[in-house]
Amino acid sequence: MNTREIAVKILCEFEKDLKIKPHFERLTKNLSFKDRSFVREIVSGSVRFLKLLDFSIEKVSGKNQKKQHPAVRNSLRILAYQIFFMSVPLYAAINETVEAVKHFRKKAAGFVNAVGKKLINFDYKAEIEKIPDFYERISTLYSFENWMVKRWHRFYEDELVSILSFLNRTAPLYIRINTLKVKVSDYLKFLEESGIEFEVHPFIKEMVRIKGKVDIQSLPGYADGFFYIQDVASYLSALLLSPQKGKKILDIAAAPGGKTTAIAALVENEADIIAVDVDSERLKLLDRNLEKLGVNCVKTLKTDITKENPFTENSFDRVLLDAPCSGTGIIRRHPEGKWNKSLSLIKHNQKLEKALLKEAFKLLKPGGTLLYSVCSLEREEGEEIVNFALNIGFKKRDFDIKFEEIGVKGSMARVFPHKQGTDGFFYAIFTK
Structure with a gap:
């Protein structure tokens, strides 16, 4: 298969499980770096702007995208993405995509060719401006689910458009x-x-x-x-924990180990660090990262501390809880995150975050420090968790290290792509 055929195949697989990485890795492993990069851009871009692309295709074709054959639907998406957002010569974008669709659905080649020619002169911005409802208009232009746009508007008001725009940019x-x-x-x-x-x-x-x-x-x-x-926002979780040499440190939900290995580097391998996770495969990756990076002060353990806490109470000087979350702050890295989230997922995550905090409270020594972080834009996983933590006995304290240049000070902070140029993260620090 050529690169566009592979892109179509990945998108067809994506539609089944709303995942990109496993299909991308499997189908591009034999490609050159240049071809892999092209497929990555065309796939990620098509997923990132899915709603906008489908809106445009339906306008020029007069046909419902959902009723198209999957290969035809996704061929049209990669074609629209190339025409709207890439510097690929138009004749190459159309001709190569038409050749690609022949591999799956030969009789659709003429249709894809005709739609491509119409897309060249289609002004999607002007057409979207005609949509009367504000949220539908914004969610179509920036390609997000309506419910996401509505709640972020409620949370962040005038910053909404900046947040959406920057989440659509390729992360550095x-x-x-x-x-x-x-x-x-x-x-x-x-x-x-x-x-x-x-x-x-x-x-x-x-x-x-x-x-x-x-x-x-x-x-x-x-x-x-x-x-x-590692993104700067992820590294900040380790920095803000302010780990010290000779201390006992617990990293909860640690795999694949970006923050664990960062903590080890900050203490120069001179601390007793225990990293726990519930996922065996991700723990194997963590172990490989420890070995590769020369970390020798970390012990790993597969456990779910909300069900079987293997540690003695008041055991740890420092605890890092970079909690499982909705991941809405890292959508620019994982555009599939636009389409695989839900309000029920956010509520589920909040329950898990609260359960983890309860156990972490038991394990922290009096006077010890816990750093809570999530790569989420959701208030339920940030500010509301702070209130819960205070209610179960944690006390507020200020970050030892402050980054006032990016607004990280006091006892909790948020960073955003549009403000700090980082992934979207929330941090809060507590003592007991």
Whole structure:
């Protein structure tokens, strides 16, 4: 299959389970970096702008997208995405997509060709402006579910459009230099010598943004564990915990280990860290990351502390609870998150977060510190959890480390793509 055929196939699989990664990895493993990048962009973009693309296709074709054959429906989506958002020559976008659909549904080639030609001159912005309802208009233009747009408007008011717009942007690639293996200054020299364009974070020196499209495996020290791919917002969870050498630290829901390994680096492998998770496969990945990054102060354990808490009460000086959540703050990295969320999922997550906090309270030493974080924009998983924590006995305290440049101060904070350029995260810090 050529790249567009693969993209169509991935999107057909996506429709079945609303997942991208497993299908992408399986169907592109034999492609070159360049072709994988093309397929990734066309698939992620089509999922990101699904509602807008379907609106436009239905307008020019007069046909309901839901009634189309899956391969035809998704061929039209990748074609519309190329025409609207990519710099692919128009004749190539149409011709190559028509050839792709022939692989699945030969008799649909003429239809796809005709729709493509109509899309070239279609002004989707002007057509969307005609939609009378505000929420339907905004949710179509930015391609989000109506219920998401309504609740974020209630939460964030005038910031709504900025939030939607920035969640639609491709997330930057940040790496955390692994100071257990290499000095920051030395690694920056390696990047320079390799001709890699990069930018050091303005106030977190070990965080580096890699510019342009780069094959991760081509970065210096990839095989040696010199870096870990991690967004600044994720790293902040470890920083704000303010871990100390010689202390006993618990990382709950730790896999695949981005924050666990960050904590280990911050204490220079001189702490007693226990990382727990309920997922065996993700724990295996965590163990591999520990080994690759040279972390030797972490013990891993498969357990669900809400059902079988194996630890003694008042055991830990520090607890990090980066809780399972809806993930609405990382939609720019996972555009499928627009379509696989629900209010019931948010409520389910809130129950789980509360249950984890209850157990974590028992395990924290009096005077100890717990850092709660979620990659979520939802108030139920952020501010409402703070109220719950205070009700069960936690006490507010201020962050030891403050990042006032990005508004992280006091005892809780939110960061956003449109404000801080990070993933959307919520943090709160407590003592007992």
